[in-house]
Amino acid sequence: MKIGYLVIGSEVLDGKISDTNTKLLAEFLKISHLEIHQSMVARDEKTTILEALKVLFDKCDLVVTSGGLGPTKDDITKETLAEFFGAKISYSEKAHQVAETNYKRFDRPFPGKDHGYSYLPENFIPLNNATGFAPGFFTEQNGKFLFSAPGVPREFKSMLEEHLLKLISSKLDQSVVLGTVIVRTKKVPEEKIFGEVDPTLWDKLEKFGEVSSLPILMGVDIGVKIKAKSHSELAEKVSGVKAVIEASPIKSAVWSYGPESLEERIVTVANHKKIRFGFAESATGGLCSNRITNVSGSSQCFMGSIVCYDEKVKEHILGVSAKTLEECTAVSIKCAEEMAHGLKEKLSVDIAISITGFAGPGGGNDKFPVGSVCIGKAKNGHNSAESFHFKGDREILKQRFSQAALHVLLEELENFA
Amino acid sequence: MKIGYLVIGSEVLDGKISDTNTKLLAEFLKISHLEIHQSMVARDEKTTILEALKVLFDKCDLVVTSGGLGPTKDDITKETLAEFFGAKISYSEKAHQVAETNYKRFDRPFPGKDHGYSYLPENFIPLNNATGFAPGFFTEQNGKFLFSAPGVPREFKSMLEEHLLKLISSKLDQSVVLGTVIVRTKKVPEEKIFGEVDPTLWDKLEKFGEVSSLPILMGVDIGVKIKAKSHSELAEKVSGVKAVIEASPIKSAVWSYGPESLEERIVTVANHKKIRFGFAESATGGLCSNRITNVSGSSQCFMGSIVCYDEKVKEHILGVSAKTLEECTAVSIKCAEEMAHGLKEKLSVDIAISITGFAGPGGGNDKFPVGSVCIGKAKNGHNSAESFHFKGDREILKQRFSQAALHVLLEELENFA
CATH class of the missing domain: 3.90.950.20 (CinA-like)
Structure with a gap:
């Protein structure tokens, strides 16, 4: 399943905040052996959002969006998505109920029928937001999925956890098992690891999967992404990666195999x-x-x-x-x-x-x-x-x-x- | 001038790091009253990068890329850009010199002609990197600009500062003066500000420019982006925004007008x-x-x-x-x-x-x-x-x-x- 992610928010492109939701989404997807194929950031402008949706839906089976669901005038995600799908927005009893529940959780009265949260494009399902006010929503059209959540990281994260996998479960491939080994080294520059310390390391690791190298603070994380047909084959390949490292002169610079910080x-x-x-x-x-x-x-x-x-x-x-x-x-x-x-x-x-x-x-x-x-x-x-x-x-x-x-x-x- | 930004790096889409370069680029562009129109993140895969370049160059006059310029096998930015522009890569005396200078700065010998840094697509200009090893590069083709720098934030930032404005100065519009007022409030939720405290605030501010509202930790930043024909008109509009706030009941929640944290x-x-x-x-x-x-x-x-x-x-x-x-x-x-x-x-x-x-x-x-x-x-x-x-x-x-x-x-x- 190809997944696209659209961050909607001029504040990211204006440098007011850094996007941290991509990391949250990637970490969430990784558990289910899924990954983000492509991501984009769009300003809160209808034309730009429509163009970005087209680019992402052309390639992807699922598009996740975040941002632009709040109550202020620059929050135009819902109406733009309605236009994209050619759907009419109308009052929805179910949307009203979801919004009211979100408000009750914070002991705040919900304005009701007059509030924008009570309106939804046809064929959209409103989604409970356990940590904020704005409901998210989901739709499946022409075999493609759309999942929209607010941009506040806490709300985005809780909505992913509560809803996403359930909604797309019918399309998940259960036949492949994926895993990643992260070899965390310190104090040796990237170029030296693969150039001097162990010039054949990259090729040796590549036999087990896709290799990547990421310089981090005072060190380099060498990642090996492994695909396997079963959990036992995965475990075998993980052991293989570790055996390569243990036999390599880079071993003395390794401080962890895990993803732990x-x-x-x-x-x-x-x-x-x-x-x-x-x-x-x-x-x-x-x-x-x-x-x-x-x-x-x-x-x-x-x-x-x-x-x-x-x-x-x-x-x-x-x-x-x-x-x-x-x-x-x-x-x-x-x-x-x-x-x-x-x-x-x-x-x-x-x-x-x-x-x-x-x-x-x-x-x-x-x-x-x-x-x-x-x-x-x-x-x-x-x-x-x-x-x-x-x-x-x-x-x-x-x-x-x-x-x-x-x-x-x-x-x-x-x-x- | 429409500016697109392409982050090249699977590590962002895999959630290993959060992209902070968009913020750096936006802050840098803001000084010259420029902004990022659209940004994308692409994996270190040729096809994905080529598609993203097409999307961005279709809309934008300048595309900035970061990442994938290092010496490891997953660094494929240069060859992909060469393919995108239909340019051959060959040994470049100038690229060799730039790389050698970067190395000398760190007292490290440069391997010379054998090193990938000495090779460049035709019509590309190599750019000095004051804080790292990998040179960046620039090209202008068919009236469009490409600026490529490494993804390490320190290197990306120093290369923007050293090169970017000089390279695109011929295309900058000097006739418009832009500015932003950020009204920083605390302890009142976004919805309450515009719903209860001052329901006409948004409309009153909109007379001065594009209004945005951004919930941040324990508060809301209300931004007003102002366009003017002269610095004096800009100053007048900034004063106008402040006068609206000073006369509004929201005033007691305002702790700063500046961008300062x-x-x-x-x-x-x-x-x-x-x-x-x-x-x-x-x-x-x-x-x-x-x-x-x-x-x-x-x-x-x-x-x-x-x-x-x-x-x-x-x-x-x-x-x-x-x-x-x-x-x-x-x-x-x-x-x-x-x-x-x-x-x-x-x-x-x-x-x-x-x-x-x-x-x-x-x-x-x-x-x-x-x-x-x-x-x-x-x-x-x-x-x-x-x-x-x-x-x-x-x-x-x-x-x-x-x-x-x-x-x-x-x-x-x-x-x-």
Whole structure:
């Protein structure tokens, strides 16, 4: 089944927000071994939406749209879809009921017959929206499916989960089993992996499926998309991919085979080993802590952090010596060591990680220009630190600093006795 | 000039990453009063890319592509574009030089004539890439422009800034002046603004330009896109929009007219008033601090934070009383007050904001179910706290909690004597 996705919303093309629904839809479809064939973003203009619908329906069996279902004047999705299908819009008892239910859930009175939500193109089915007001809808015409949901990510996601698979189940191919192995490597550039470290790796992996290579923060994700006729054949091919990696010199750079993120892996390992940790964050300004606390279950292993943006906080809360701050400055190996040590004592954690550096645009010196970061660690009475250098703007540098710090933490967790 | 944007990369359609380049391109174009007419995402497959190019070039004068320019086998943008234009690829002295320069910048030897970067379709111009290895390129054929850059956001952005406007300047209309006013409101739902608070607002604003309404975290951004014949006419229309808002009952919900984010506004106000602040973060786990430290200049006003995820950190570092934790629990008005008070003392800040709540999926009780948050503030010896309730999953709740906390902080900063 070919699936097209149409994001309706001038706000995306105007740069007010980034589209995150494509990722939600792709992740949702992946579970059922489906994928987005093509996606488009259209402005809230009838002509553009009609053109995009034509392009997508020409190629695809199912078109998912999001956005433009709200109550304001720029929300024109419903009338445009009606025009596309040559359908009349009229009052629908069922649409009225669905909208009323959505409103009741939020203890708000529904205006009733007068409200646009009570009107629907003929042959459209209104869909309950468990997390918002605007109903979605679905139609099957000439063997093609249309599924429309609001653009608010929470609502889009809940409507996919509640409705989509049920509505298209009749057309799903149950005979193919798909899977993906993601080989997550760190610290070796993409070009070096396939050019120097293991020049035959790509070809060896391609025997198991479609290979892709995606540079991510401080590493490369090598993906192998596998098709199989049965679950046992899939498992066999997955093992084959892993065997290729285990026999390759790239093995030492691999930190995960799963789709799990670095922060998820950290929480898994720390909870399994019952290790408690925390951060002394200067240059990352709370980002390491934020990433870890995005993971459900992190409260078992993450005790807390001290975001020591100002030197006084480094000195008075973490106990970094005035001498170190004076002689070595706050961005130094020594300061990073003392920060980690101070945090370990203050929070009574097993492992403390510290981050101090220059994320720019200001700051920096000859030894440590903007992009430099010192990352310290303290455990069992051993304190040490190392420095790294990255390129990028402020937010990218914060991301890279946090990635480096989390990789240091993961190594410590894995080696922790 | 109609502009189309083609994102080339299966990783976006597979949900591995969200596309953020559309936002970068839109923000870049806005400065020159240009906008993206249409955007598409295509997989790294020749047929799909060719179809997408056809759709975009049919409508647009300029097509920007990103992605698929790297050295791996799934990078097929260049050969696909050559096929689209019916151009032969051959060795290019100029392309060789550009690639060699990119490599030299990173102190890496360029393999030379053997490398794919030295080859270019006829009539294509290679473009320097100041932040990466892969060169971009440009061509003008039959009155239409093509601009191709790598997909890595940093490289894409720097190539836009270095090249794009120069290359298309001959076709830019200099006779129209465009501008946008963004009226940023908080705490009133979209429907209520235009339905109850001021039912004539939309029509009144529409006299000045195209109106849009975008629900964002805890608020709504009302945008008015203005076209004018001169800068003075533009200024007049901008004043007109502001006058409509100032005379409307929605005025009390407006917190900014600018495009600036909540965290940027906070840093601006705090630095202007020389106020120092910090956070005691439990449920937001570092997110408030991270958002503030994304803003350049935050080091003047943001002292630091204590991320007190574990109760022991609340008790031992912030001095929340054991009695409060025992009798009221950690998610309570009383605990939020004590956290804010403790932080203010510890960090010697003018304003301390605390956040404690249940982001889920676990936790919560009858009084404060998952989605509840208590936000405290401490200043000049006054401590207080209030509770809020939101819906969403863990990451969305953290976002909403942080938005509520930052709005509390902004109000405190604006009222601070």
